[in-house]
Amino acid sequence: MQALRRLTVLTSTIRPIKQRSRAMATVAPSHFMATSGETEPVWVHTEPYSNRPKFSQLKQNTSADVCVIGSGIAGIQSAFELIKRGHTVVMLEARDAISGESDRTSGHLASALDDRYIEIAKLHGEEGAKLAADSHKWASKHVGEVSKELGIECEYRQLPGYLVSMYDRQTQGKDHDKDVKDTIKPEAKEATNSGVPSDFREGYAIKGWDGKPDQRDATVFADQATFHPTKYLVGVLKWLKEQPNFTCYTQTRVMDVKEKGIELLGIGKKTVVVSTQGGSEVECSDAIQATCVPLQKLSVVAEMEYNRTYCIAIKVPKGYVEDCLLYDTAEDYKYIRLTHCDEQNDYMIVGGCDHKVGQEETTGRFAELEKWTRERFTKAGSVDYAWSGQVFDPVDYMAFIGLNSGMKHTYIVTGDSGNGLTHGVLAGRLIADEIEGLPNDWGKLYAPSRKASLLKSAGSILAHDVQIQTQYKRFLQSDIKDIEDLQPGTGGVLNPTLKAPLAVYKDDEGGVHKFSALCPHLKGVVCWNGLEKSWDCPVHGSRFSKDGICITGPAKAGLSPVDEDGRAMQAEAIKA
Ligand SMILES: Cc1cc2nc3c(=O)[nH]c(=O)nc-3n(C[C@H](O)[C@H](O)[C@H](O)COP(=O)(O)OP(=O)(O)OC[C@H]3O[C@@H](n4cnc5c(N)ncnc54)[C@H](O)[C@@H]3O)c2cc1C
Numbered sequence: 001m002q003a004l005r006r007l008t009v010l011t012s013t014i015r016p017i018k019q020r021s022r023a024m025a026t027v028a029p030s031h032f033m034a035t036s037g038e039t040e041p042v043w044v045h046t047e048p049y050s051n052r053p054k055f056s057q058l059k060q061n062t063s064a065d066v067c068v069i070g071s072g073i074a075g076i077q078s079a080f081e082l083i084k085r086g087h088t089v090v091m092l093e094a095r096d097a098i099s100g101e102s103d104r105t106s107g108h109l110a111s112a113l114d115d116r117y118i119e120i121a122k123l124h125g126e127e128g129a130k131l132a133a134d135s136h137k138w139a140s141k142h143v144g145e146v147s148k149e150l151g152i153e154c155e156y157r158q159l160p161g162y163l164v165s166m167y168d169r170q171t172q173g174k175d176h177d178k179d180v181k182d183t184i185k186p187e188a189k190e191a192t193n194s195g196v197p198s199d200f201r202e203g204y205a206i207k208g209w210d211g212k213p214d215q216r217d218a219t220v221f222a223d224q225a226t227f228h229p230t231k232y233l234v235g236v237l238k239w240l241k242e243q244p245n246f247t248c249y250t251q252t253r254v255m256d257v258k259e260k261g262i263e264l265l266g267i268g269k270k271t272v273v274v275s276t277q278g279g280s281e282v283e284c285s286d287a288i289q290a291t292c293v294p295l296q297k298l299s300v301v302a303e304m305e306y307n308r309t310y311c312i313a314i315k316v317p318k319g320y321v322e323d324c325l326l327y328d329t330a331e332d333y334k335y336i337r338l339t340h341c342d343e344q345n346d347y348m349i350v351g352g353c354d355h356k357v358g359q360e361e362t363t364g365r366f367a368e369l370e371k372w373t374r375e376r377f378t379k380a381g382s383v384d385y386a387w388s389g390q391v392f393d394p395v396d397y398m399a400f401i402g403l404n405s406g407m408k409h410t411y412i413v414t415g416d417s418g419n420g421l422t423h424g425v426l427a428g429r430l431i432a433d434e435i436e437g438l439p440n441d442w443g444k445l446y447a448p449s450r451k452a453s454l455l456k457s458a459g460s461i462l463a464h465d466v467q468i469q470t471q472y473k474r475f476l477q478s479d480i481k482d483i484e485d486l487q488p489g490t491g492g493v494l495n496p497t498l499k500a501p502l503a504v505y506k507d508d509e510g511g512v513h514k515f516s517a518l519c520p521h522l523k524g525v526v527c528w529n530g531l532e533k534s535w536d537c538p539v540h541g542s543r544f545s546k547d548g549i550c551i552t553g554p555a556k557a558g559l560s561p562v563d564e565d566g567r568a569m570q571a572e573a574i575k576a
């Protein structure tokens, strides 16, 4: 979880360490249909966007047993479970398939959870920690089983995970020892109690860590896993496409999900109507909002923190670094893992440097990750990919998976807390069980309507709420004084009257395009993210492409254009 952070205004024009070769100019509008930012994740190195299955737009009303909204890991895995069980499924995706955070992840399939078992047990009890371990262990293994069953070559393998101190043994000895005593050793004990076999190894350092910082001593978690997420998802989606009871529509944005009819004490049956921006509807018995964050005003949306997070992929000789997952104990921790690059090299993915969406500069994050890596792994080569993404951290550490509060047939999956891949996989089984009325012990831990653990987190919710409310002070700010000051390919918020802030984008040729800077969700004032060329809302993390297209909820619609150039730019992006 992130500490509350200082608000800083974003107006900069930041470039990643190494750009895509074609990217000195702003990318084409279609890029934001394929992925949620201007930078490219390492996964496209071996799985380009062109390999992803293609689908058409929904242009007429249709029906199915279940409508799955969103084609990330949660949507695809839910569809997979339901299709296997004989249901008919219609999947709706606002942009191209797999264009959300599942495409920008770092690919750990961990049961050693980011928020740590010592903290989870405090809020959810020993029983809750055991259920968390059981569900993530199942999910991590299940990806291996599915990839084997469908013959998907996705680098799936099991490997150890290591938790090391953020402090140097030599120069920060006292802090290091305290960290070992208070966190690293107790986590080994609590993880083992919860069902993730772990042990503390004094003096352990992974192979390849040949640089100066001495962070030896580690808790080792057995049976963690990793894979190439996009290869896996493309493989499952290709299999789904061949199934007669599956249909998918892309470029089909969902605007509303309503339950109709009366269902009381087991009498009567509601139906769910899913309405799209184009006007077509899907009528279904159940709907699953697998949109990363649900398309609604508040409820669970207010019980999460929204963070940007950064990754680099740096070349290392094959065999130089131990194939493992490694995390340090910092609050916005650093982590590593490996993926295939070529015959001689692997890519080491190094991640971290999180901060609240729209509340801090994006500059310097990749440089920090690179410095951290080079200090520890002296044979690291070039940084070939550098990208950012978004994570959603529930205040009580557990994702929200199950029936949405107050609904009978509308399910949500959200709150990845850095373990969104395994959350997405376990959501597939849990929601399929709940739709079929089958018992599933995990249900109570993840129930979106849970109260006890959230009550224990009331202090954090309150602090978070206060912090959110302060974001509205952006109404009284103007990030730029004059449009002339904007460099080509950048944007900024202009608020001359302190009443109607404008999101102004200047294209590479100097053309100016204006949109309302008010987020359609709850009227936060967006900020310019110079790294990803997006407009990010600091209130609940909604994001919009430079053209104002919604790329991350909870907003459903895009930013409203306020001039002809803005309208033309947005129309071109929607058409792309
Ligand atoms: C840098 C980074 C590293 C990470 N590392 C890890 C890791 O190592 N391990 C791990 O477990 N997790 C990790 N995570 C988290 C994990 O990647 C995500 O939680 C997970 O991929 C989310 O999957 P999802 O299916 O819920 O959402 P997404 O993949 O975002 O999919 C949601 C889909 O819904 C679509 N959509 C949204 N709104 C609408 C609408 N109105 N109508 C129709 N469709 C809509 C979107 O376009 C998108 O395609 C990481 C995340 C990031 C950003």
Ligand code: FES
Residues within 6 Å of the ligand: 519, 520, 521, 522, 523, 524, 537, 538, 539, 540, 541, 542, 553, 554, 555
């Ligand atoms: S995301 Fe809620 S106001 Fe913008």
